[in-house]
Amino acid sequence: SQTIHQWPATLVQPVGSPLSLECTVEGTSNPNLYWYRQAAGRGLQLLFYSVGIGQISSEVPQNLSASRPQDRQFILSSKKLLLSDSGFYLCAWSKSGADNEQFFGPGTRLTVL
Amino acid sequence: AQSVTQLGSHVSVSEGALVLLRCNYSSSVPPYLFWYVQYPNQGLQLLLKYTSAATLVKGINGFEAEFKKSETSFHLTKPSAHMSDAAEYFCAVRFYGGATNKLIFGTGTLLAVQP
Numbered sequence: 001s002q003t004i005h006q007w008p009a010t011l012v013q014p015v016g017s018p019l020s021l022e023c024t025v026e027g028t029s030n031p032n033l034y035w036y037r038q039a040a041g042r043g044l045q046l047l048f049y050s051v052g053i054g055q056i057s058s059e060v061p062q063n064l065s066a067s068r069p070q071d072r073q074f075i076l077s078s079k080k081l082l083l084s085d086s087g088f089y090l091c092a093w094s095k096s097g098a099d100n101e102q103f104f105g106p107g108t109r110l111t112v113l
Numbered sequence: 114a115q116s117v118t119q120l121g122s123h124v125s126v127s128e129g130a131l132v133l134l135r136c137n138y139s140s141s142v143p144p145y146l147f148w149y150v151q152y153p154n155q156g157l158q159l160l161l162k163y164t165s166a167a168t169l170v171k172g173i174n175g176f177e178a179e180f181k182k183s184e185t186s187f188h189l190t191k192p193s194a195h196m197s198d199a200a201e202y203f204c205a206v207r208f209y210g211g212a213t214n215k216l217i218f219g220t221g222t223l224l225a226v227q228p
Contacts, residue, residue, distance in 0.1 A: 034215075042220065042221075043203065043218050043219060043221050044203065044218040046215065046216075049215060088154075092156075099145050099162070099164035099207075101147055101159050101162055102205075102216060103159070104149075104156035104157040105156050106155060106156045107154070107155065107156050
């Protein structure tokens with residue numbers, strides 16, 4: 001069966017510090033991968049998605065970036081965090097195909113102080 | 114423009130009462146539709162999905178949803194609410210087109226279940 005991991009589970013960082021969140025998927029190959037942010041009391045905002053190694057599409061302009069160095073690894077980064085980067089970050093994967101659902105990881109709670 | 118709307122950001126029901134969470138989409142072509150549930154500080158879990166087969170879809174935990182093309186709706190229901198159903202529910206839609214199955218999520222409905 002497939003599983004998706006995210007770490008760390010929680011993170012408190014000062015403004016201006018760097019960020020690296022990691023997501024890995026097990027039990028499948030060549031998945032589509034996604035990074036979402038969920039701000040308090042709001043829905044999910046798609047930040048990045050990837051259909052293959054090194055292929056990253058950005059959905060919104062921001063000071064975050066994503067990378068996919070391996071088939072089942074997806075990394076979310078920032079060089080300098082802003083207060084507005086606080087939120088709940090969710091990684092998800094799916095098989096290719098229009099009717100395939102996305103499977104979500106447990107999330108990372110990021111607080112920028 | 115293609116969009117998805119969840120009416121009611123907060124819904125409160127009594128234990129044992131009917132649960133009805135509303136979702137409408139805007140598209141000229143019926144999309145693929147999904148309902149997810151999120152418990153506090155957790156990821157999203159798929160409840161059910163509609164992919165152009167039966168219009169009445171049964172999911173986990175006793176939930177079901179009916180696709181109504183004429184109303185462009187995909188409302189989520191459960192005949193009898195349990196305390197454990199208290200969570201946030203998201204409707205998501207995948208419209209045709211594009212290279213990936215990107216989903217558009219509604220803003221969510223927080224369900225409270227009163228004893």
